[in-house]
Amino acid sequence: MTVWKSIRTLRLTLKSKLILSLLSIAAILLVSSTISVMEYSSMSNYVSGLIADDISSINVASKLADMGNAYNLDILEVIGDNSSALPSFDDKYFKAHCDSLRMKAAANQAAPLADSVMYSYAAYMLTSLELEDVMQSDFIDSRSWYFERLQPRYDRLRSDLDKLSSSIHQDLAKNSATFDRGFYRSIIPGIVAVGVGLMLVVMLLFFVLAYYVNPLYKMLDGLNAYRLSDKKYTVRFDGDDQLSELNDGISEIAGEN
Numbered sequence: 001m002t003v004w005k006s007i008r009t010l011r012l013t014l015k016s017k018l019i020l021s022l023l024s025i026a027a028i029l030l031v032s033s034t035i036s037v038m039e040y041s042s043m044s045n046y047v048s049g050l051i052a053d054d055i056s057s058i059n060v061a062s063k064l065a066d067m068g069n070a071y072n073l074d075i076l077e078v079i080g081d082n083s084s085a086l087p088s089f090d091d092k093y094f095k096a097h098c099d100s101l102r103m104k105a106a107a108n109q110a111a112p113l114a115d116s117v118m119y120s121y122a123a124y125m126l127t128s129l130e131l132e133d134v135m136q137s138d139f140i141d142s143r144s145w146y147f148e149r150l151q152p153r154y155d156r157l158r159s160d161l162d163k164l165s166s167s168i169h170q171d172l173a174k175n176s177a178t179f180d181r182g183f184y185r186s187i188i189p190g191i192v193a194v195g196v197g198l199m200l201v202v203m204l205l206f207f208v209l210a211y212y213v214n215p216l217y218k219m220l221d222g223l224n225a226y227r228l229s230d231k232k233y234t235v236r237f238d239g240d241d242q243l244s245e246l247n248d249g250i251s252e253i254a255g256e257n
Contacts, residue, residue, distance in 0.1 A: 035212070047179045048226040054168050056237065057168045061168065063097070064101075067093075068157055072151075075150065076146060079142045084133060086132055098118050113163050120156045121157055124150070130149075171189075212243065219235050222234065222250075233251050234251075235251070
């Protein structure tokens with residue numbers, strides 16, 4: 001009766017130890033995986049927002065450059081045709097999107113370039129407003145006015161827009177590189193956890209083999225020798241748990257018989 005009670009106790013003890021060991025490994029993997037997911041999610045959301053802003057700013061800068069180029073060509077066409085019809089330009093749209101570029105540029109340290117775009121645009125538009133007077137004047141050469149006064153200011157505006165766009169492209173490349181680095185940084189906890197988990201599995205395997213499996217095999221060999229060859233049961237091993245108590249109980253029963 002004592003032996004069977006020890007066996008039942010042994011099963012519960014072995015089961016609980018194995019469960020605790022495996023739960024410890026699972027907890028380490030779960031915590032590390034959670035950290036990796038949270039780190040990657042936080043980094044991804046932040047950098048993705050920056051990348052989206054950069055792409056939007058590049059598109060806006062390109063749109064403004066196209067608007068300026070179209071307007072400048074329209075003025076040249078008016079001068080070439082000696083037309084009295086003045087070209088139209090959406091000043092509110094241009095200024096509003098220049099302001100949006102300046103606000104977004106403050107995040108990527110390109111604000112001075114955005115300010116330069118505003119200044120060069122103001123100078124260009126102020127000069128372009130002279131077109132009506134130039135076309136009505138009999139003393140001003142419209143072509144000279146265009147190439148000597150308006151075109152240099154347009155070149156300055158286009159140059160500032162190109163510099164701003166180039167700066168935003170550089171910031172986009174930097175944010176993309178940051179995204180790549182953040183991805184690899186975020187998976188490091190997972191890699192470490194997998195390594196630690198494998199090490200714990202190896203240690204658990206060694207522990208189970210050394211303290212439970214091998215003693216059980218020794219006890220089984222001793223019992224077979226006792227039953228089949230009438231040899232004395234002399235199995236001994238170090239330990240102070242239920243497995244050792246079970247071995248002592250078997251030795252006691254074998255000695256009594």
